[in-house]
Amino acid sequence: MEYEAVIGLEVHVQIKTESKMFTRAPAGYGHEPNTLTDPVVLGMPGTLPVMNKRAIDQIIKAGLMLGCDIAPVCKWDRKNYFYPDSPKNYQISQYDRPICIGGQLEIELPGPSRNVMGEHKFIHLTRIHLEEDVGKLNHVENDSLVDYNRAGTPLMEIVSEPDMHSGEEAYAYLTALRQIMVQGGISDCDMEKGQLRCDANISVRPKGVDTLGVKVELKNLNSISGVRNGIDYEIKRQIKTIQSGGQVVQETRRWDAEAGAATLMRTKEMAHDYRYFPDPDLMPVRVDQDWLQNLRATLPELPFERQRRYFDSFDLPYTVTSVLVPDRRLAEFFEEAVDECGEPKAVANWIANDLLRELSAGGIGIEDSKLRPAHIAGLVKLVKDGAISNNIAKEVFIAMFESGRRPEEIVEEKGLKQSSDTGELAGICNEVIGANPKSVEDYKAGKQNAINFLKGQVMKATKGKANPHIVDQILREELDKLA
């Protein structure tokens, strides 16, 4: 029998804010343990939470980008459970009135090859809600130490519908989600820093059957490839269990990326009763149309929409768009240059080939580069106007990248300007013709290629500065005169 897996993901994304969700203590990563705290973060007796509006701005932006309905009123609930990383032993979260409802995420599956676009599909979302992150336990020998730096950081939980069917789809989902969150400025989504964390609900069923099988929750999927591997492992385990006559049991399992296997964490019977109830310390939040309108105005274009625009308006090939689009800064760099010079294909090529190569060689990001969009636009214009050849342009590019100087300046200073002076070039052409009778004969004998050799000689004599079109034209005219 053939089986089909059904997968839903619960993704936690840490929201980027200056301060924590309920107090002015700063949020951050990589600081001395327990320095990003205050009495509120530590849950000291008598302290109260006060909502950070910026955190709500951010989750609304995320919701709008994912096509969610934004609830006009949402409220805050306490999720009660004991764990040493939780300062209050309850987490402020949203239970039955989340801020974002529904929505969908467009994903792209791998194509038949890297150069060919893969299938796109939409994964539906159930909801997105806002909650506070907890601290972190560090186990050393016989002790467990708690660091509350992370505690109280705003966190959103993005819950998908069970719309995925393979580890590959889950991988594509996380990739697409991460791009949107990073491009929207919602989160840096660095999985190593715990800014994006993923749990998966996985079940299998015979193909063609509508009802869902018993689901297993898989936790600790802490890298994007871990998500793919962990899910595929769990699918295989469930199919094997069923095929060998067993039954899948509802339970929570923990993925161990190093071992490449998952182990049992808890069974259904051990599940918590979180005793959710509305947090009496916080008022419900009303989101009006003005608030939404203001946030909508700040949203960037979604990556796949941008890609489609690049196909439609700029006629760029898939391979180039798939380099530009995933990185918003690169895409905006590209568009700024195009705005200045009106040559999308040339600009895209400079970025995709030369700029990325130099950035990677220099080990820097585009934001640290001295090269700005105007440089590339200027360079493209110089080539287009015939002022420099493509080969010279490569040289100018390196100089611009290293110095941050304008291309016109570099061309001027190094005397790289292409010669289009027909009088001067005619003289050189005639000299070359005179010095290469063999080639002239070949040409006259009908070997069109012979002209290329002569052209090369002219370029050599002019140190590459001659306009190749004009040289071609002069050579043909002069040779035809000899005929």
Added chain:
Amino acid sequence: MAETLHYRTATELGRDLESGAVSSEEIVRALIERTRAVEDTVGAFLSCDEDDALARARESDERRARGERRGPLDGIPVGIKDILAVEGQPLTCASRMLANFVSPYDATAIRKLKATGAVPWGRLNMDEFAMGSSTENSSVKITANPWNPECIPGGSSGGSAACVAAGEAPLSLGSDTGGSIRQPAALCGVVGMKPTYGLVSRYGLVAFASSLDQIGPFARTVEDAALLLQAVAGHDDRDSTSFKTEIPDYRRELSQRRGPWKLGIPKEYFGEGVDPEVEKAVRAAIEFYRSEGCEIVDVSLPHTEYAIGVYYIIATAEASSNLARYDGVRYTHRSKEAADAIDLYFKSRAEGFGPEVKRRIILGTYVLSSGYYDAYYLKAQKARTLIRKDFLDACRKVDAILTPTTPAPAFRKGEKADDPLRMYLNDIFTSSGNLAGIPGISIPCGFSESGLPIGLQILGRPFEEAELLAIAHRFEQAHDYHTRHPDLT
């Protein structure tokens, strides 16, 4: 004057300071002397940083010498219930759980109080985590009713009420979740007010039941209570439930609001279950208002009978969650016997909490549990809405509602300690005020034959504290109960 300094009101002390008849340091020294004399009997204080109080008193005197005065309470000591955070001072909630906890920050009410120049004065006894009606649930000590040391002072703010009644402080702050200010005020013969929910910031008030808790003043006169309320009231951006509202000048309003008022008498608060002496004193108070030209009308609060049940569901549900943070991991009592993390929770909490706190945590955990939430918590919230509606409807017809504060005067120590249900009934007339979120004040309105004080409760519309204070003030002006003091010699 020195021998009676400890029974001078805050208003009188303010005048004394103004005229130079006394210094703040002398006031504090007089109170130190007074507490030394009566604390063995009263037992209102859990601790008292006398040096800190003296230092603050001297600062106030220096300010005054420079011609500065921060407000009418500058230099006046204010006793603090040990549930309000004062930076650098113990914050124990009378619990073993927080026996060694020192607050790293000031509650907003304390910050405001310090800004007026008032002197925080001692840490006052209470029922553990404010859970109780007799202060017998303190893990540290039993506080006596100054009018009869065999009796309890009420609770949970028993220390706050007793110290004011005993002349150990002119003023004190307490907290009221189901009557914890008004009930001990009534039983100790002092003025105690629970403001409207949201008037005083709860930041720095250790939470028992977040949707019910309010900080409020104890004093020997209504005018003094008005002064203290003035100092702590007002919006705070550290408390999302604090209300943005204009704060009137309460003391000035006392004489400007002259009635005559239309006063409602709810039949549900009289008759069966009310001690005849209490009923008689309260009826006499009602007749006083009638004689002052007030219109007395019957009002009905039909959902009163559900108040205690609703209160003990909502308050315990919130408490079960609020008290979860006391777990042995950070700043609390930590069991030395624990084998692992789970065991640390069990043992630390078993050792750190007293029986009443445990009872309420278990109750609250139960009513929030899956399968019981709808039947208990959700239903209680609906009933709460009806109780609030009762009051708001009644207050559309009348300016205020008069009731007994408690069904009976102070009872003997130990009398109800083993019967939680009987103990809970002490809150029967006060807890609905918390459920409705409305303000209430208790003032002395008489004494029982055995010499125990009786309290009159005046309930009013949200944020109409000025009206309640004026109504209370009128009664006080025509009676001398507030000038009587217990014999503690």
